[in-house]
Amino acid sequence: MGSRxxxxxxxxxxxxxxxxxxxxxxxxxxxxxxxxxxGATDYAARICPSCGNPVELRPVSGRGRIHSYSVFHTQYHSKLPAPYTVLLVELDEGPRLAAVFDGEGGPPQKVGDAVVFSGAVNGIVRFSMA
Ligand SMILES: [Zn+2]
Structure with missing residues (x-):
């Protein structure tokens, strides 16, 4: 039986x-x-929703804004102790992705705040305040 x-x-x-x-x-x-x-499309797309052609990976600026966020009070990842904040970031290029807020203890984040990609470790993508 696997780990919880x-x-x-x-x-x-x-x-x-x-x-x-x-x-x-x-x-x-x-x-x-x-x-x-x-142009850029949703992370879930496997073909272009506009023309049906294949999609490919392209680097982005790493800049975006907080579309929404949620504070998790339960640990779901062994390397991510609760509490932590998961952001839904809308990239400047348009797509949205979920990422962990890298700035706990700092000023509280708000919807619309500018954030920037700050790295990824152990499959956890992080954004911090821009
Ligand atoms: Zn297309």
Missing amino acids: LDDTPTKDLDPVVSEILRRAEAGELCCLSCAAGC
Whole structure:
């Protein structure tokens, strides 16, 4: 029987997600973008929703704004003790992604605040105040 804190529940189930995390841990935040030039699209897309062409990974600025956030009071990851804040970040390029707020103890974050990609370790993508 596995641990209650399964740190990699989707590992290798989606090679696109695995590659996004691998690049983020190397310091390069990426998004999915239409190979035919329609622009950035949602992280869940596997084809362009506008033209149906393939999507590819492209580096992004790492800048965005807090679309929403939630404070977690339960530990779901062995390397992420509660409490912690999960942000839904809207990147300047458009797509939204969930990330851990890297700034607990600082000023409280608000919806609309500017944030910036601050790194990724152990499959956890982090953003801090810009
Ligand atoms: Zn397209």
